[in-house]
Amino acid sequence: MNMRKQWPVLPLVAVLASGLLTGCGSENGDAGENGSSIVMGMSDDVLATDPASGYDPGSWLLFNNVFQSLLSFPKGGTEPEPEAAEQCSFTDTTTKVYECTLKDGLKFSNGDPLTSKDVKFSFDRMLRIDDPDGPAIMFPMLDSVETPDDRTVVFKLKVPDATFPSKIASGAGSIVNHREYDGTKLREDGQAVGSGPYKLDSIGDDEAVFSVNEHYKGSAEVKNSGVTLKFFHGDRTALKQALLDDEIDIAYRGLSAGDIADIEKADADSGAEVIEGSSAEVQHLVFNMDDPVAGKLSVRKAIAYLIDRDALIEDVYQGTATPLYSIIPAGIAGHNTAFFDTYGASPSKSKAAAALRADNIDGKVKLTLWSTPSRYGPATDQELQAIAGQLNASGLFEARVKSVPFDQYEKDIEAGKYGVYVKGWVPDYPDADNFTAPFFGKGNVLGNNYTNSTITGTLIPRTAAESDRAATDKDYAALQDIVADELPVLPIWQAKQYAVVRDGVYGLEYCLDASTVFRFWELSKS
Numbered sequence: 001m002n003m004r005k006q007w008p009v010l011p012l013v014a015v016l017a018s019g020l021l022t023g024c025g026s027e028n029g030d031a032g033e034n035g036s037s038i039v040m041g042m043s044d045d046v047l048a049t050d051p052a053s054g055y056d057p058g059s060w061l062l063f064n065n066v067f068q069s070l071l072s073f074p075k076g077g078t079e080p081e082p083e084a085a086e087q088c089s090f091t092d093t094t095t096k097v098y099e100c101t102l103k104d105g106l107k108f109s110n111g112d113p114l115t116s117k118d119v120k121f122s123f124d125r126m127l128r129i130d131d132p133d134g135p136a137i138m139f140p141m142l143d144s145v146e147t148p149d150d151r152t153v154v155f156k157l158k159v160p161d162a163t164f165p166s167k168i169a170s171g172a173g174s175i176v177n178h179r180e181y182d183g184t185k186l187r188e189d190g191q192a193v194g195s196g197p198y199k200l201d202s203i204g205d206d207e208a209v210f211s212v213n214e215h216y217k218g219s220a221e222v223k224n225s226g227v228t229l230k231f232f233h234g235d236r237t238a239l240k241q242a243l244l245d246d247e248i249d250i251a252y253r254g255l256s257a258g259d260i261a262d263i264e265k266a267d268a269d270s271g272a273e274v275i276e277g278s279s280a281e282v283q284h285l286v287f288n289m290d291d292p293v294a295g296k297l298s299v300r301k302a303i304a305y306l307i308d309r310d311a312l313i314e315d316v317y318q319g320t321a322t323p324l325y326s327i328i329p330a331g332i333a334g335h336n337t338a339f340f341d342t343y344g345a346s347p348s349k350s351k352a353a354a355a356l357r358a359d360n361i362d363g364k365v366k367l368t369l370w371s372t373p374s375r376y377g378p379a380t381d382q383e384l385q386a387i388a389g390q391l392n393a394s395g396l397f398e399a400r401v402k403s404v405p406f407d408q409y410e411k412d413i414e415a416g417k418y419g420v421y422v423k424g425w426v427p428d429y430p431d432a433d434n435f436t437a438p439f440f441g442k443g444n445v446l447g448n449n450y451t452n453s454t455i456t457g458t459l460i461p462r463t464a465a466e467s468d469r470a471a472t473d474k475d476y477a478a479l480q481d482i483v484a485d486e487l488p489v490l491p492i493w494q495a496k497q498y499a500v501v502r503d504g505v506y507g508l509e510y511c512l513d514a515s516t517v518f519r520f521w522e523l524s525k526s
Contacts, residue, residue, distance in 0.1 A: 035224040036525040038505070039247070041239050043232050043254025046208060049192045049200065050181075051174035052126045053134045057253060057426060057516075060171035065210065065227075065520045066109075067194035068218060069173035070100045070119065070153070071165055073515035075522065078430040080169035083218050084114065084195065086151075088165065095160040095467050102151040107215040108177045109199035116147035121178040123155075128184060135172035137445075138428060160465035166429035197222050197521045206231055210520065223507060223524040236378070243272055243500055249525060250508065251500045252518070257318040257379065260498055271503050277512020279497035280329045282435070283376065283424045285369075285387070285490040289449045293367060294419035298359035300487040303420075304343040305352035306394050307387065313493060316383045320498065324491040326480050327435055331514055333469055334432035334476035338484035339491055349394045356396060367391070367399040370421040372409040380422060383492075413447045423489075430514045432476050433464060439489065440479070450488035455479055 044061075048054030051063050071080035071088060082088065088100040106114035123145050130136045141161045146154040157164065167173065180193040192200045197220045198210040211226040230248060232239040240259045243251040255263075264274050285303070287294045294300065309323035322330070325340035343351075356365070369388055373380040384401045391397035404412070412418055423446060427434045438445050440455045459479045463472040483489065497512040507522035 035222070037226045037228065038224050038249050038520070038523045038525055039228045039230065040250040040252055040523075041230040041232055041242055041248040041254075042252045043234050043236060043239055045231055045233060046203065046229075048133070048186075049190055049203060050187045051122070051135070051171065051176060052129045053131045053186050054171070055133055055135050055137075060516070061229075061518050062192070062200065062208070063171035063174045063194075064196070064517045065198045066192050066196045066200050067171075067174035067176065068106075068114075068196050068216075069169055069171075069175065070102075071169035071173070072219065073169055073430070073517055074219070075510040075519060076513055078515060080165045081219065083169075084119075084175060090162075090467065091154075095162045095164070095465055096157045098155040098157070098164055100153045100155075102153070103217060104151065106195060106217055108180075108193055108195045109213045109215055110177070110180070110193055111215060112177055112179055112193075114175065114177070114195050115150040116153045117150070118178050119153045119175055120145040120147050121181075121183065122173075122175045125176070125181065125183050126172075129186060131186065135170075135428070138167050138170075138172050159461070162465060162467040162469065163429065163431050163433045166431050166434075170428045172428065196220075198227065220519070220521040222521040224520070227520045227523070234374075234378075243502070244270065246271065246502060249502050249505045250523070255498065255500060257316070257320040260320055260500070261318045263500055272500050273503070275499050275501060275508040275512065277497040277499075277509065278331060278514050279495045279512070280332055280430055280435075280514040280516075281424065281426045281495040281497070282324055282327075282329050283422065283492050283495075284327070285492060286421050286423050286446050286448050287488055287490070288416060288419050288421075289488060290416060291419035293365065296359060296361075297487060298355045298361060299365055299367075300490070301343075301355040302352035302365070302396060303391065304339065304487060304490055305348045305355065306391055306396070307490065307492070308347045308390055309492060310345070311390070312383060312386055316379055316386055317493070321493040321495050324494040327439065327483055327489065327491055328432045328476060328480060329435065329494045332430060332432055332435065334473050334480075336477050336480050338477075338480040342484045347390065347394075349396070352394060352396055364398040365396060367397055367420060368418075369399060369401045370409065370412075370418045371401055371403040372406045372422070373403060375406040375409070376422060376424040384422060416447075416449070426516055427514070428516075430516075431469065432472065433460075436460060436476070436479055437464070440483065446489065448488055450486075452482060452486065455482060 044058035046058040047056045048059045068084040070085040072083035085100040086103045091097045091099050141157045141159050143156045143158045177193045197216045199213045201209040208229045236256050239254050242248045289295050313321050325337045328335045369384045371381050371384045381403045388399035391399040441460050459475050463475050466472050499508050504526040506524045510522040511518045
């Protein structure tokens, strides 16, 4: 997601031109009635209940459970499957016309019928509002949405985009009720009316309450009677204690690496268990290509030769992440190890020194690393301090760290004030396109003044247009190799995904995968 959610697996298989098919399904009715209610805590806030605005992990968690999209990602999978749609397919050979047929009898949680009019309204509204904190940035290719009848939706694209099905399967594809939402402005009453497995009963500063939507008609099978989501507003200690005190059933997003390690080491009497899942969340160091220091390739190469990712992960993250050696994370089709191949896994002072000497740099390089823990986690400052320590230990750098609030951080990046800064990324959809086009395409979200005409003019358009996603591997390899050579960013780590549950709570393993969809309906409690 933009560097939002900015910055958290199987290869994505392209949607077949013949279409996606599924059974009719039936309304939930009493689904979940006999299950127990689940109480979950997390450190993230839900910043929006309106899908035209929210672009953060907490908001998308709400969207994925309260709203339907035409397609969705199945548990453990990365190929979109029908959800509100009965079938979808590209109807042309250029991947510029995408047509979906809705299931018959869809309803919103208030009983209103859901038709193609609502789908068109949702996309037109999102693009018209174009909220800076919303997902409209994902759809520059969308030209128009047509509705030949109540059950047919036709998307016409400006340019070919084979990843369009994955984009509309994400939270960005949430369908809202045209009777309940204004077409020109955001909803501000904190309510939400969707057609997903759950309905939002209430939301306040400290918790949100969800109950089962009796009108839901889709692929999810609800295994509980509702979910209460408690907000801990970044207070990791309180989140951990609430779990240990049996005040919540699940702790999700917010426990520190140390908390995870402590719980894993605790004896069985603690009544808690750590569940690990896959994740495609990544973190990079970003270099301002116009900066007088970081703009020098020799300086960037020296940093790349000196970074010790293994030490960072061991000392700062206590094994809750893995070293990342490319811009496309492991588990995503198209991944290679370009940075490992170019700079190696072990630090090399001699190669770093040689890179600087080749540019006639003899003295210590003075450098500031910029951090913002409020967005990328409390360990971010510690991580950058460790990186500065690694650089300084070589005798080649005089590096320091400065940490600022996120609002100031974003403004300063836009103004070009930082030479080296951190950016994290949680993907919107599990495809290599989402780790390349937002960073290196036109108007990229990194704000680092990097352009490469081969990437923007050839590789990104060609990979976007290729419906056979496996056929993009060669182009994505070329793109990753260019980035490793020119070093506008330096990949640091790929996260693992964790949640901690009380004894007797099940289903978490189906909520933690690279799709970033947390599926309330998979949770159950004995």
